[in-house]
Amino acid sequence: MEKIAIIDMGSNSIRFLVLEIADNRSYTLLYQEKETIRLGVGLAQSGYISADGIKRALNSLKMYRHIMSVMGVNKCLAVATAAVRSAKNGREFLETIKQETHIHMEVITGEREAYLGYLGVINTIRERDFLLFDLGGASIEMTLVRQGKPEKSISLPMGAVTLTERFQLQNTVHMDTLQACQKYIRKKLLTVPWLHNINIPLIGIGGTARTFAKMDQKATNYEFSKIHNYQLSLSRFTDIYEQVTTRTHANRKKIPGLSGDRVDIIVAGATVLKEVFALTASKEMIIGGCGLREGLFYEYYAQYFQLPSPQIENILEFSITNFIGTLGSAVHRIHCKQVTRLTLQLFDQLQPLHRYGRRARTLLMTAARLHDVGKTINFYNHARHSAFMIGHAPLYGLTHREQLIAGFIAGFHHGISRKTLIAYRYAQMADADDWIMIRKLSTLLALADASDLTYEQVVQDFSITIQDDIVVLVITSAPDSVHEAADYAMKQYIKQFKKEFHMSLVLIWK
Incomplete structure (x- = not known):
């Protein structure tokens, strides 16, 4: 340790x-x-x-x-x-x-600062083509990333604190002063030819980017308070920028989400962001809650375990495995592995029926691997606890909405219940089509979980045949195993299966 x-x-x-x-x-x-x-x-x-x-x-x-x-x-x-x-x-x-x-x-040099910020982002956000910027108090580091690899990088000596002082932007801002600041920033950025009209998402790390996410979440009543991987459109940024730059210092303090220790430097930071948006022709900024510090950690972690690279190949897989590793013995790993394998067999073989693609499969896999994590809180009602934990766990490679959907799928692995919906405050972040998918996929997870009711890995394989309005599920059991308990448990979900898939389910053990 x-x-x-x-x-x-x-x-x-x-x-x-x-x-x-x-x-x-x-x-x-x-x-x-x-x-x-x-x-x-x-x-x-x-x-x-x-x-x-x-x-x-x-x-x-x-x-x-x-x-x-x-x-x-x-x-x-x-x-x-x-x-x-x-x-x-x-x-x-x-x-x-x-x-x-x-x-x-x-x-550290500006180049190393940019690299560490890149490591922190590429290991925690799924995007592959983006412009990463880290706006600090005295400099901005920018890295152009294509196919997940850093192509070009630069550090420019202008930041929220130094620009605030140079143009006296602490208090109420006059238009001529703001325009002078914009002109100065634009001139600096124009010296970087590879920024022009790249038209790819921005990923922003640093206090200014995070503050814009907080202000937008407050303005839109965004219930999920997580900042990392929050997506801010250019139009929403522009609305907030207008508020920040036109209000007096006293009125800026009243903007929800803007902390008191950033009121005096937010105008300068916001102006840098505006010019970066304009020059790159980007339409969206993704806010990164992970940056230089996390980059330092991943670099050290790779050295500590003698890994070939500090860049993680599959960030979702790595973060799920890491999360499970922190939970101790409350989660039965062999059972969860068995349930995940069988859940994905059901998903793949029923694809002609549900027609969901690779991303839905990923969400189901996430839910299956973590469906029992709620037991670390309390065995009773652990499905509901699992839903909340998955929604708030440090999982990377999923959007906010996707992570919440994975949590809901897991939350229904003991059957679809209104209690889970009532207890979980983020239900409205999934739309009507999402809820249809959640109900279908949670039914598959419930069947797979029931098949391993005794934690004996009785089931070796599932094989599905779809005939007219009947789904025949042939279950191959392990030699000399006793499957009556699993059969009873699985049959409890036959009615739910018919309701969600509009097909009768027949179980045949072999």
Whole structure:
């Protein structure tokens, strides 16, 4: 077992994570902290990190050092970005940190910062072609990704804090000042020819992107408060941008989702985003909650286990396996593997009947593998607990809606129940067609789960024949096995099968 701390000291804030890597290769986030330290304040004018900024950073780092000691952290990865690498007193500042906190902090280049952000995103979001940008307090890193691989990358020395100071955007913004800022940003971006009219999604990491997601979620009454992988259209961005840039400082504070420590720098950050949208001709921004810190972790994880690459090939498979690995013995892994195999057999052989494709199969697979995770909360009503846990688990490679649908499929694996619907607040995020699919797929999961009622893996295979309005399910059982309990359990879902598929189901054991 290994406990690792990660510190990311940026121009606006400092972030601290503690993760635990278990002997079974699963990892868990144990602790997270963020402080606003504003190292970038005054940097553009003086070239130096201010004494106040240094004091704020040291106070945070001393607290982190104490937490590491209390939690028994074995390894600390600490990096500093744009403010420190551009400050004239940056090296002196790092030496002070080492002397007063015993934390060795590495200043990373803009190129490495972009690469680590890429690792954090490519391992947690399914997109393959996108422009990744990380807008910080003093710089913006951008990476063009095609077919999942980084093609081009650049770091430009402009960020939310430094632009705010340069154009005095803290308070009420005048149109001529805003236009001057826009012109300055556009001129910087135009020096990057590979940005022009790429017309692919943006993926934004950093505080400004996350704040836009929070404001949009509040404005649209989006009930699912998860930020990572939230999708924001250009039209929705434009609506919020108009609010942010036309309100007085006092009225900006009233915008739901805009935190008080970002009110003064949001105009500059928003203006950068607007110009990136315009130059790239992108129509959508996906917000990444994972970035540089997660990239550092995946890089370390790959080295720790001597993996060939820190880039994960199948991020959904990896995250499901990791989640299961963190749950202990409450989840019967052999049973879940058996149920998943048989559920997918039913899905594949009934495809002419339900006509769902590969993505639906993926959601069903996710639900089947995790259908019993609710037992870690309470055995009773565990299907409902599973629905909630799957919906909120750190699963990557699914959209918000897909993850909730997978949770609902699992939530009905003991039969379709209004109690589950009433107990689960996100029901309206699935539309009417989704609910038809959920009911059908949960019926297949329920049948497969019933076939392993005794956890003995009695069933070897399913074979289906569709004749007129009858589905004949031939069940091959293991030699010398007793299948009466499984047969009884499966027959409880014959009525539900007919209701959902409008076909009679006949079970034949062989």
